[in-house]
Amino acid sequence: MSCREWQDRLQGYVDAEMPPQEMEAFRAHVAHCPDCASAALSLMEAKGALRRAGRRYEASPELRARVIATVRQAGSDEAAGKLRPSSSRVIAWPRWAMAAAAVLLLAAGLFFFADRSQRPNSLAEFADLHVATLASANPVEVVSTDRHTVKPWFQGRIPFTFDLPELQGSPFTLDGGRVAYFHQEPGAHLIFSYQKHMISAFIFRDSPQLGIAQASFSNRGTSFNLQTWTQGGLRYVLVSDVNAATLQNLAALLQQHP
Amino acid sequence: MQPANDSQQEFESLALPLLDALYNFARWLSHDQSEAEDLVQETFAKALRGFSSFAPGTDFRAWMFRILRNTFLTSRTGLQAKLTVPLDPDEEAAAGVTWETPETLAVASATREALQQALSELPLAYREVVLLCDVEEMKYAEIAEVLSVPIGTVMSRLARGRKLLRQMLASQRPAVIRKVDGRR
Numbered sequence: 416m417s418c419r420e421w422q423d424r425l426q427g428y429v430d431a432e433m434p435p436q437e438m439e440a441f442r443a444h445v446a447h448c449p450d451c452a453s454a455a456l457s458l459m460e461a462k463g464a465l466r467r468a469g470r471r472y473e474a475s476p477e478l479r480a481r482v483i484a485t486v487r488q489a490g491s492d493e494a495a496g497k498l499r500p501s502s503s504r505v506i507a508w509p510r511w512a513m514a515a516a517a518v519l520l521l522a523a524g525l526f527f528f529a530d531r532s533q534r535p536n537s538l539a540e541f542a543d544l545h546v547a548t549l550a551s552a553n554p555v556e557v558v559s560t561d562r563h564t565v566k567p568w569f570q571g572r573i574p575f576t577f578d579l580p581e582l583q584g585s586p587f588t589l590d591g592g593r594v595a596y597f598h599q600e601p602g603a604h605l606i607f608s609y610q611k612h613m614i615s616a617f618i619f620r621d622s623p624q625l626g627i628a629q630a631s632f633s634n635r636g637t638s639f640n641l642q643t644w645t646q647g648g649l650r651y652v653l654v655s656d657v658n659a660a661t662l663q664n665l666a667a668l669l670q671q672h673p
Numbered sequence: 674m675q676p677a678n679d680s681q682q683e684f685e686s687l688a689l690p691l692l693d694a695l696y697n698f699a700r701w702l703s704h705d706q707s708e709a710e711d712l713v714q715e716t717f718a719k720a721l722r723g724f725s726s727f728a729p730g731t732d733f734r735a736w737m738f739r740i741l742r743n744t745f746l747t748s749r750t751g752l753q754a755k756l757t758v759p760l761d762p763d764e765e766a767a768a769g770v771t772w773e774t775p776e777t778l779a780v781a782s783a784t785r786e787a788l789q790q791a792l793s794e795l796p797l798a799y800r801e802v803v804l805l806c807d808v809e810e811m812k813y814a815e816i817a818e819v820l821s822v823p824i825g826t827v828m829s830r831l832a833r834g835r836k837l838l839r840q841m842l843a844s845q846r847p848a849v850i851r852k853v854d855g856r857r
Contacts, residue, residue, distance in 0.1 A: 426832055430806060432813050460781035461839075462807050468788035469808030474696040478710045482692060482717050483685075489721050490681025540730050599690050599734060624686060 416444065421451050429458045431556045435591070438558055537626035538652070542639045544595060545615040545654040548604065555591030555606055565592045565605070573601050577618050577649060580668040582607075587614070587665055598624050607665060614655035614665060621650040642666050684724045687733050688717060694734075694809060695741050701804055702745045702754075704793060712748065716741040735811070735818040742801065742819060754797040779843040780835075791841040799834030806831055 421444060427433040428441055445452040474482075548554050557568040562579035570576070572594050582589060587607045595604035595617060602619035619625055627643060627650060642653040642662045651669060653662050695716060699709035720727075720740050727736055745751040780788070792800060805816045806827075817824045 426828065426835070430813070430831075454777070457777040457781050461777050461835075464781050464783065464785075464788060465792070465803065465807040465838075466810070468785045469701070469792060469804055470697060471789060472693075472697045472700040472709070474692045474713065475710075478696065478713065479692060481710070482714055483689070485714055485718050486681065486685055486688070486721055489718060490678060490684075543730055596734075599687060 416440070418448060418451055421448075422454060425451075425455055425458055428455060429462050435555055435558045538641055538643065540597070541615075541617055541652045542641065542654050544597070544604070544617070545613075545639070548593070548595075548606070548615065549613055554593070556593040558591040560589050560591075562589060565589060568592065569594070569603050573603055575618075575620055575649065577603060579605075580671055582668070585664075585668060586610070586661075587668070598626065600624060609655075609657050609661055609665070612655055612657045614653060614657060614662070616665070616669065617650075617652040617654070619650045619652075621645045621648055625650055627652075644670070646670060680724055681721065684721050688720060688737060691734060691737055695737060698738065698801075698804060698809070699741060699745065701793070701800060702742070702797070703748070703750050705750070708748070708750060712741060712745055715744050719744065732815055732818060734809075735815045738805070738809075738819040739821070777839060779845075780839050783842045783845075787842060787845065791838050794841065795834060795837060799830055799837055802827060802830045803834045803838065 421441060424433065424437070424441070428438070433441065441451075445455060557565055559565050559568075562581070566577070566579050569592065579589070587609050590606040590608050590613070592603055592605045595602050597617070597619055600619055600622070602617060605616040605618070607614040607616060639654055639656055640659045640662050642659075644651055644666065646669075651666070653666055653669075655662055692713070696709060696713050699712040699716075700706065703709050703712060716737065720737055723740070727733065783791070792803065795803065802816060802820070805811045805819060806813075811819070813824050813827050816827045820827065822830075
C-alpha cells in the first residue's frame with residue numbers, strides 16, 4: 416500500500432479500529448517510513464490533546480445529590496405502585512408468583528444469591544463477551560505474542576496491573592489483548608490460542624459489582640468451559656471451547672504469577 | 674431511604690458512575706451549566722423509567738448517552754443547533770479526508786484553552802462525534818449506537834470533524850507553517 420493509502424486509513428489506526436492484519440502491515444510500513452510514522456504519532460498526540468481538553472466539566476455535588484434523589488424518588492414511587500404496572504418489572508409479577516419464587520429460592524438454599532449484585536448470569540456474560548470478540552473483525556487492539564509488549568500496553572488503560580506468565584514451552588500462545596468493559600468497569604481481555612481454539616482471559620478488579628459470588632469456580636457449560644478465581648484482588652475469568660483440563664492448565668500458568 | 678426496589682438499585686449502580694461523563698457531554702452540547710444539569714437529571718429519570726426495556730448485556734453506556742443526546746436534541750437549544758447547522762449533505766465524500774502534518778501538529782501543540790475554544794465552535798454534528806470518540810473513547814460501533822447512524826457515517830463525520838478542528842487551529846498559527854496547497 417502506498418503512503419497515500421495508509422494516510423487515508425490513519426484514522427482507524429489512531430482509534431484502534433484497524434483490523435489486526437492491517438495493523439501488522441501498517442507497523443511493517445512505518446518501520447521504514449518516517450513520514451507515515453510521524454503522521455501517526457502527531458495524530459495520536461492530537462487525539463490525546465483533545466481527550467485532555469475535552470474532559471472539562473464535572474458534575475457538582477449538588478447535581479449528584481439531585482440526580483440520586485430523582486432516581487430514588489422514582490424508584491420508591493415505582494415500588495409503591497404509583498406508576499403504571501406495565502412500566503415496572505417488579506409489579507408486573509403477580510404477588511403469588513413472587514411468593515412462589517421466594518419459596519423456591521428458600522428450598523434451593525440460594526440465600527447465597529440474595530445479594531442482588533451477585534447476578535448468577537455474570538459468568539454467562541463473560542461467555543457472551545468472548546463470543547462477541549471472536550466474531551468481531553478486530554478482536555485484539557494490541558497484537559503481540561510478547562507478554563512484554565502486551566502488559567505495558569494496558570498501562571493507563573485499565574486501573575490495575577497484572578502479570579503474565581512465560582508461555583514458552585507451553586501449548587498456549589498469546590495473541591494479544593484489548594480493553595473490555597464489564598458492568599462499566601474497564602479490565603483486560605487477553606486472547607490466547609491453543610491449537611485452533613481461542614481462549615479469552617478476562618482480568619478485572621474483584622468487586623461485588625462484578626456479580627460473581629464464587630471465589631473460584633469452574634463450569635462445564637453446554638458450549639463453553641469456564642474457569643474463574645481471584646488472585647491478588649483481581650478476578651480472573653477464562654472462557655473457551657477447549658476442554659476443562661486444558662483450561663485448568665492455562666489457569667495454573669496464570670496463577671504462578673500472583 | 675424508602676424500600677427501593679432491585680431494578681432501581683441496579684440502575685443506580687450502573688448509571689451513577691457515568692454521571693461525570695454524561696454531564697461533561699451535556700455541557701459540551703448545550704454550552705450552559707444549568708441546562709446541562711437539567712439534561713442530566715432528565716436523562717436519569719427517563720432512563721430509569723425505561724430501564725425495564727434495557728437489554729442486559731448490551732451497552733449500557735451507549736444507551737445512556739443516546740437518551741441524553743435525544744433529550745438534548747428535543748430541547749430548545751438542541752432544536753436551534755439542529756436548524757442552524759445543517760449537516761454536510763455529502764457526508765460520505767468526507768470519508769478518507771487526509772491529514773496534513775502541519776495542521777495535525779497545530780492540534781497536538783495547541784493550548785488546552787485553544788482546543789476547548791475550537792471544540793466548542795465545532796458544529797454540533799461534528800462536536801458530538803469527536804467528543805464520543807476522543808473524550809469518551811468509545812468504539813465506532815458504540816458511537817453509531819448513540820447517534821443511531823451507520824458506522825460509515827460515524828467514520829466520515831469523525832474525519833470531517835477532525836479536519837475542521839485542525840483547520841480552525843492551524844489558521845490561528847503563523848502562515849509560515851500553514852500548508853495551504855493540499856497534500857504533498
